[in-house]
Amino acid sequence: MNTTASSTAEGGTAASLIPSLFPPRKPMTAEQIAAGVEAALTVQRRAVTFGKRPFAAVLVGPDNETVLLTHQSVDQVNHAESSLARLAYQHYSKDFLWTCTLFSTWEPCGMCTATIYWAHIGRIVFAGSNDQLYELTGPGNKENFTMEWHTRDFLKGCPQKDVEVIGPLETEGKVVMKESDNYWSTTRSVRK
Numbered sequence: 001m002n003t004t005a006s007s008t009a010e011g012g013t014a015a016s017l018i019p020s021l022f023p024p025r026k027p028m029t030a031e032q033i034a035a036g037v038e039a040a041l042t043v044q045r046r047a048v049t050f051g052k053r054p055f056a057a058v059l060v061g062p063d064n065e066t067v068l069l070t071h072q073s074v075d076q077v078n079h080a081e082s083s084l085a086r087l088a089y090q091h092y093s094k095d096f097l098w099t100c101t102l103f104s105t106w107e108p109c110g111m112c113t114a115t116i117y118w119a120h121i122g123r124i125v126f127a128g129s130n131d132q133l134y135e136l137t138g139p140g141n142k143e144n145f146t147m148e149w150h151t152r153d154f155l156k157g158c159p160q161k162d163v164e165v166i167g168p169l170e171t172e173g174k175v176v177m178k179e180s181d182n183y184w185s186t187t188r189s190v191r192k
C-alpha cells in the first residue's frame with residue numbers, strides 16, 4: 001500500500017480517493033458532548049436495572065444532537081458499542097454514518113473500535129477510560145477482565161480514514177465512574 005502523499009491529505013487516503021463517502025463532519029460543542037454522554041448514561045442506568053453490566057452506547061446523527069439508535073451491553077461478547085455499530089450499519093448508509101457519532105459511557109475495546117471502524121462511523125466520544133474501568137473492576141473480576149489497550153491504539157496511524165476520537169472526558173468520566181461503581185463494587189475480587 002502506498003501510504004505517502006495522499007495518506008497525508010485530510011481525512012486519509014480513502015477520503016481523498018472516494019470523497020462522497022466522507023462528507024464533512026460538524027464539529028461538536030462541549031454542550032453536545034455532555035448531552036450525548038448523558039443519553040448513553042441513561043441507557044446504562046436502565047441496563048443495570050435489568051441485571052446487565054454498566055456499559056451503553058448511543059448513535060447521534062449529523063446534527064450532533066438527534067439520538068438515532070441506542071444499545072446496552074448484552075453480555076461479554078455482545079458489547080454495547082459493537083452491537084450498536086452493527087445495527088447502525090444495517091440501518092444507514094456509509095456516507096451518512098461518517099457524519100454520525102457513537103457515544104459510549106466507557107472507552108470502546110478493540111473489538112468495538114474495529115467494528116465502529118468497519119461500520120464507517122466517523123466519530124467516537126467516550127467518557128471513562130479503560131484505566132479508570134480497571135480501577136473499578138480490579139484484577140480477576142469474572143464480569144470483566146478489563147483490557148489494557150486503548151481505542152486510539154487501534155486507530156493510530158491508519159492511513160485510510162481518520163475516525164475522530166474524543167475522550168476520556170474529565171467531568172463526565174467522573175459521573176460515569178461513580179455510577180458504574182455501584183455495580184462493580186459488588187463484583188470485585190479485591191475489595192477496596
Ligand SMILES: [Zn+2]
Nearest residue numbers: 079108109112
Ligand atoms: Zn467492546
